Structures are given as structure tokens and as C-alpha cells.
Amino acid sequence: MKIIVDTELCEAHGDCVLAAPEVFDLDDDENVVALLDPSPDESLRVKVEEAARMCPVSAIRVEG
Amino acid sequence: MIVGGGLAGHRAAKALADDGFGGKITLVGDEPHYPYDRPPLSKKRLSGEIDDDACAYALDGLDEVEWRLGVAAKRLDLERRRVVLVDGAEIEYDGLVIATGRAARRWPNLPAIEGFHTLRSLDDCHALAAAATPGKRVVIVGGGFIGCEVAATLRGLGVDQVTIVELADQVLGPVGSEAGVRAAAVHRGNGVDVRSGVSVAGFDGQDRVEAVRLSDGEALAAEVVLLALGSVPNSEWLADCGLELAAGAVLCDEYCFAVGADDVVAAGDIAAWPLSDKHGVVSIEHWTNARDMGPTAARNLVAPPADRKPYTSVPTFWSDQYDLKIKSCGFVKGADRLTIVDEDPEKNALVVEAHRGDTLVGAITINRNRALLGYRRKLEEELSS
Ligand SMILES: Cc1cc2nc3c(=O)[nH]c(=O)nc-3n(C[C@H](O)[C@H](O)[C@H](O)COP(=O)(O)OP(=O)(O)OC[C@H]3O[C@@H](n4cnc5c(N)ncnc54)[C@H](O)[C@@H]3O)c2cc1C
Ligand code: SF4
Numbered sequence: 001m002k003i004i005v006d007t008e009l010c011e012a013h014g015d016c017v018l019a020a021p022e023v024f025d026l027d028d029d030e031n032v033v034a035l036l037d038p039s040p041d042e043s044l045r046v047k048v049e050e051a052a053r054m055c056p057v058s059a060i061r062v063e064g
Numbered sequence: 065m066i067v068g069g070g071l072a073g074h075r076a077a078k079a080l081a082d083d084g085f086g087g088k089i090t091l092v093g094d095e096p097h098y099p100y101d102r103p104p105l106s107k108k109r110l111s112g113e114i115d116d117d118a119c120a121y122a123l124d125g126l127d128e129v130e131w132r133l134g135v136a137a138k139r140l141d142l143e144r145r146r147v148v149l150v151d152g153a154e155i156e157y158d159g160l161v162i163a164t165g166r167a168a169r170r171w172p173n174l175p176a177i178e179g180f181h182t183l184r185s186l187d188d189c190h191a192l193a194a195a196a197t198p199g200k201r202v203v204i205v206g207g208g209f210i211g212c213e214v215a216a217t218l219r220g221l222g223v224d225q226v227t228i229v230e231l232a233d234q235v236l237g238p239v240g241s242e243a244g245v246r247a248a249a250v251h252r253g254n255g256v257d258v259r260s261g262v263s264v265a266g267f268d269g270q271d272r273v274e275a276v277r278l279s280d281g282e283a284l285a286a287e288v289v290l291l292a293l294g295s296v297p298n299s300e301w302l303a304d305c306g307l308e309l310a311a312g313a314v315l316c317d318e319y320c321f322a323v324g325a326d327d328v329v330a331a332g333d334i335a336a337w338p339l340s341d342k343h344g345v346v347s348i349e350h351w352t353n354a355r356d357m358g359p360t361a362a363r364n365l366v367a368p369p370a371d372r373k374p375y376t377s378v379p380t381f382w383s384d385q386y387d388l389k390i391k392s393c394g395f396v397k398g399a400d401r402l403t404i405v406d407e408d409p410e411k412n413a414l415v416v417e418a419h420r421g422d423t424l425v426g427a428i429t430i431n432r433n434r435a436l437l438g439y440r441r442k443l444e445e446e447l448s449s
Binding site: 011012013014015017018026030031054056058 | 103122351352355382384389431432433434436437440441444
């Protein structure tokens with residue numbers, strides 16, 4: 001599983017951080033998402049897909 | 065069957081499709097467009113930073129849905145399980161999702177002249193963008209989120225003369241005066257004329273609006289008037305159908321089922337439901353609520369009764385104005401005390417906690433995105449415990 005975030009789209013809503021804190025965080029300036037783990041373990045799939053669905057600007061893509 | 069093709073309707077259809085729902089899904093929407101996102105209409109779409117396509121929701125996985133767009137539902141016949149459309153068609157359903165959202169509140173007895181706008185739909189956004197161009201004088205009646213966001217966006221577009229008229233003493237009432245005062249200051253710093261504590265007495269003009277008359281006697285010259293007066297539920301089509309309405313919203317139980325029907329659910333801006341004993345019946349007009357309630361309502365509708373899940377959600381809201389990211393979560397309205405716990409004037413940052421008695425009930429932040437997440441987590445844990 002590979003995660004791609006479009007940081008141009010991201011508005012730092014943080015819904016992904018709440019859904020999958022193992023994978024997403026906000027960067028130090030709190031203005032954009034920080035991808036902690038671009039290819040997380042399969043066990044996190046449900047959470048990651050939830051994060052993608054929750055994002056208000058559809059900035060997260062899950063591949064594979 | 066789903067009536068209303070906004071966020072809640074779209075997410076309801078998507079949830080059913082993702083779950084492999086084998087039945088037929090029909091979605092009736094009165095707008096000619098496929099479902100699209102509304103928040104950009106006062107922000108990036110109005111500014112032209114993004115186009116219509118970027119506002120449209122993805123339709124992948126929804127190939128099987130029958131779309132009946134550009135036609136409104138006129139009446140609901142609960143007994144015969146039918147929705148009657150304005151074109152006379154009748155659609156029979158086994159289960160119905162009501163997701164008709166809200167409309168911009170109108171000004172009573174508005175003179176029949178040109179120059180007035182409201183902002184709820186993509187078409188409204190196009191009309192406003194075409195009218196409110198540099199050189200025009202724009203008066204925004206109502207200093208709520210949409211009014212303030214539009215003011216900020218228009219200033220960014222180089223529209224010099226933008227005035228906000230707000231009846232209350234403070235703009236952005238729902239986030240409390242601490243954040244409201246600071247937001248008003250930023251608007252003024254950006255050249256917006258913010259008039260609060262004054263109401264609109266009427267409008268002048270022959271064929272087109274020429275001025276907005278205030279209660280203190282002043283007349284503000286204007287070519288474009290945006291009426292940003294809040295919203296009203298789109299429930300005329302449900303009048304007298306037998307469903308219970310609460311201030312116009314469809315009253316539901318905690319499983320999103322409309323009170324008085326076991327084959328009808330409601331979701332999003334149109335729904336009212338008992339969130340918890342403490343909070344009572346709420347109706348939440350936020351994006352995140354429509355996102356979450358649409359899927360829950362649709363899944364409960366098709367699930368066996370034992371598998372239904374109660375819907376709970378901590379209201380969360382965001383608003384972007386200039387470089388301010390204003391966010392709130394929880395129930396700020398129910399608070400009896402707002403306390404500033406962090407402030408950084410240089411970054412225009414602010415954190416305000418909302419308490420009722422000793423209990424934290426909500427929070428408001430400006431440019432403090434991480435802090436808000438902490439509050440959301442806390443409130444979510446509390447609500448689910
Ligand atoms: C300009 C603007 C900016 C916003 N910004 C933010 C923001 O920054 N943050 C935030 O949290 N929220 C924001 N919101 C609110 C958010 O967009 C709404 O909460 C959300 O759209 C609600 O979704 P919904 O599906 O319940 O209703 P809606 O999006 O209103 O969709 C309902 C749909 O049903 C249709 N309909 C109505 N009556 C009928 C009928 N009789 N038959 C058929 N179809 C019908 C409507 O035309 C509409 O297409 C904003 C809203 C607007 C208008
Ligand atoms: S949910 Fe979307 S907008 Fe929010 S931080 Fe994550 S990627 Fe960015």
C-alpha cells in the first residue's frame with residue numbers, strides 16, 4: 001500500500017490525523033499534513049482508507 | 065432512494081455502493097449538477113483559484129446509481145412509499161434517505177429589482193463572481209461565516225468597496241466574541257468596512273439596487289448586495305407528510321430514522337436528532353456532519369434493526385478568511401464561559417476554550433490547527449464514553 005498526499009490541496013484540517021495518527025500528522029507549522037509513513041503496514045489499511053474518505057479536500061490517495 | 069444530491073446524499077450513495085448494496089439506488093436532486101462541494105463557493109471557487117470540476121465529487125463506484133437531476137421532489141407519500149417529483153413522476157421506494165439540506169434565508173418582501181444575491185449553490189457562486197467585480201460597491205448583509213468569507217475573497221480579488229452589515233454587536237457570533245473581535249480587526253485591516261450593531265432598514269433603487277438603508281439613517285451606495293442571512297431547511301416538500309419537523313428540520317432518532325417512519329432516514333443539514341442526554345436535539349450545519357451522517361443513515365436504513373448504529377459526532381467547523389484559519393469544535397453555543405488560553409498576535413493565532421460549569425464543551429482556534437485536533441479528540445472520547 002502506498003500513500004500519496006497532495007500538499008497543494010491539503011488545508012490542514014487534520015481529519016486524517018484523527019483517523020490514522022500512525023500515518024499522518026500536521027507539520028511543525030501546523031499548516032500542512034506530514035506523512036509519517038508513506039507505505040504503512042497492511043494492518044493499517046482500514047484506518048488509512050478512512051483517513052482518505054474523511055479528508056475534506058480529497059488530498060489523500062491510497063494506491064495498491 | 066435518496067432525495068438531495070449534496071454532500072450527505074452523495075456520501076449516502078457512496079456508502080451503499082462501497083458496501084456492495086445489491087438494490088437499486090435512485091438519487092433525485094433539484095440542481096442540474098452532479099454532487100459538488102459547497103465550502104469553496106465562498107472561498108477558492110469564488111476567487112477563481114479552482115474551477116467547477118475541482119469542486120465536483122468523485123463519482124467512481126456510482127455507475128449503477130440512477131441520477132434524476134434538475135428535478136425537485138414535490139411531495140412525500142409515506143403510506144404509499146412514493147416521492148412525487150415536480151415533473152409529475154412518482155418514484156416508489158423501499159427505503160428513503162432525505163438529504164435536501166438547506167437554502168439561503170431570504171429577505172422578506174425583497175423589492176423585485178436586480179443586484180441581490182444569495183450564496184448556496186454553484187450557480188449562485190457564478191452569478192456573484194460575475195457581478196462583484198473590481199470597481200463595484202458591495203454590501204454584505206449578515207456577518208456570519210459566509211458573509212465574512214465572501215468579504216475576504218472579494219478583497220483578494222481587488223474589490224475595493226466591501227461593507228459588512230451585522231445586526232449583532234459582533235461578526236461571527238457562533239465562535240464567540242474573542243475570535244469575532246479579532247476576525248473583525250483583520251477584516252478592517254484588509255480594508256473591509258465592518259458595521260456591527262446596526263440593522264438594514266430597506267433598499268433603494270428603481271430597476272437595480274442603488275443603496276442599502278441602515279437603521280441609523282445612513283444609506284450605503286451599492287451595486288451588489290449579498291444577503292448572507294443564514295439558512296433555512298429545504299423541507300417545504302415534506303409539509304404535512306406526517307414526518308415530525310423541528311424548526312423545519314426532519315426530527316430523527318439516534319439512528320437517523322425519521323420519527324414516525326421506519327423506512328425513512330435523514331442526514332446532513334436537513335436532519336435534527338438527539339445527540340446525547342446532555343445536548344438534547346441538535347441540527348448541525350457543518351460539512352463534517354453531512355459527511356459522517358450520510359453514510360450512517362444509509363447503512364442503518366438497509367441494515368437489520370439489530371445492526372443499526374447510533375449516530376454521534378462532535379460538531380467541527382472551519383472557515384478560511386485571508387490567512388486566518390478559524391476552526392471550532394463542540395458546542396460553543398452552550399458555553400457559559402469562554403477563556404483565552406493561548407494567543408500569538410504576530411501569527412494571528414488564538415485558542416479559546418468553551419466551558420459550561422466545569423466541563424469543557426468546545427473550543428475555538430485561529431491558526432492553531434494542532435490545538436484544535438487535541439480538543440476534538442478529547443470531546444470525541446467524552447461523547448463516546
Ligand atoms: C458558501 C458555503 C460555504 C460553506 N463553507 C463551509 C465551511 O467552510 N465549513 C463547513 O463545515 N461547512 C461549510 N458550509 C456548509 C456545508 O457546505 C454544508 O453543511 C453541507 O453542504 C451540507 O450538506 P447536505 O448534503 O446536508 O446539504 P446540501 O449541500 O444543501 O445539499 C442538499 C441538496 O439537495 C437539493 N434539494 C433541496 N430540496 C430538494 C428537493 N425538494 N428535491 C430535490 N433536491 C433538493 C439541494 O439543491 C442540494 O443540492 C458551507 C456552505 C455554503 C453554502
Ligand atoms: S485531512 Fe486532508 S486536508 Fe486535512 S490534514 Fe489531512 S490531508 Fe490535509
